[in-house]
Amino acid sequence: MTSGFDTNLPSVRQVQSIIKAQKRVELKLLTGEVLSGILRWQDQNCIAIIDDSNQQTLVWRQSIAYLKAFD
Amino acid sequence: MTSGFDTNLPSVRQVQSIIKAQKRVELKLLTGEVLSGILRWQDQNCIAIIDDSNQQTLVWRQSIAYLKAFD
Amino acid sequence: MTSGFDTNLPSVRQVQSIIKAQKRVELKLLTGEVLSGILRWQDQNCIAIIDDSNQQTLVWRQSIAYLKAFD
Amino acid sequence: MTSGFDTNLPSVRQVQSIIKAQKRVELKLLTGEVLSGILRWQDQNCIAIIDDSNQQTLVWRQSIAYLKAFD
Amino acid sequence: MTSGFDTNLPSVRQVQSIIKAQKRVELKLLTGEVLSGILRWQDQNCIAIIDDSNQQTLVWRQSIAYLKAFD
């Protein structure tokens, strides 16, 4: 995790637990696009997601509409 | 609720009362999409909503256009 | 009204007078949608509008393009 | 003009001179819409524009793409 | 240039050098629109661009996707 990032927020803690549990997620972006995969890490500006072909995508938080995690 | 989040704002208090009352809501997003369900919790960055199949969606506040709650 | 909200701004004062006068308004959103009705209250993050069927919509300020009030 | 609004910025001063000179303007919004008319006043959050039928529109600055003024 | 505007940023300095050199530019906006012309000045909120018919457009920085300058 990083400096200047409020890790006490429930939303940040929930994303952190999703990262730890390596749950499959869907990230819906404001462009309407859906990114699927496993979250790798998060910081104040971005969330890193790895897809099924192990390609990392660095997603800017500003572009996120919502996140669904699947058990 | 969480630190650094102005719980005195009428809008925050209203969302909190909607959460408490477990009212059905519709969240209209800036993508044009509508999410329906019951609000679970809110913090400075996100609002969690549970749909009819008990799937949670973590909605980034930045993507919200408006909210309607139904009695 | 609420704490941490600059009620001296002409735009905030004008919305407040529209609320007081219960004028009919049209709120055009960045989604292209138009919400019509009577403004109920405003705070730092949201404006509440009541439509003709008395349903309240909590509109996030971030989604507003412009407002027209009618005498 | 209003408190907490940097009236030294060239862009703010230019809008103020356009208001004073009552020039015709076109405001292009992020929705793609164009509002035409005469600017009435500005503050930190909004710009008020009057159209040819003397109807005022309170435009949220966040929705503005660009402005053209015509002599 | 203006007060409260970080003129040390490479991006601000680069735009300033493009203004000085009067290079032709293309400004791509978040609306998808492209504005072509010569940059006249910049401040914290806006960039002024002059088109081929010498018409100035005051572009809000918030609407800019990217800029290309041509030698």
Add this chain to the structure above:
Amino acid sequence: MTSGFDTNLPSVRQVQSIIKAQKRVELKLLTGEVLSGILRWQDQNCIAIIDDSNQQTLVWRQSIAYLKAFD
């Protein structure tokens, strides 16, 4: 790099390492557009990318949805 820019963030450090390694990237913008090329530099507001014809594009961070880098 520049003043007032949190170079400790993992996302900033990752972009910096992508710049250093001159990896090919794809920048997906909120307009839906994809810019391909090599990142040249970054600062608080922008990222500079060079395309295959050596044309630089100054991309405003606010317009970025996500970034993919390829080995």
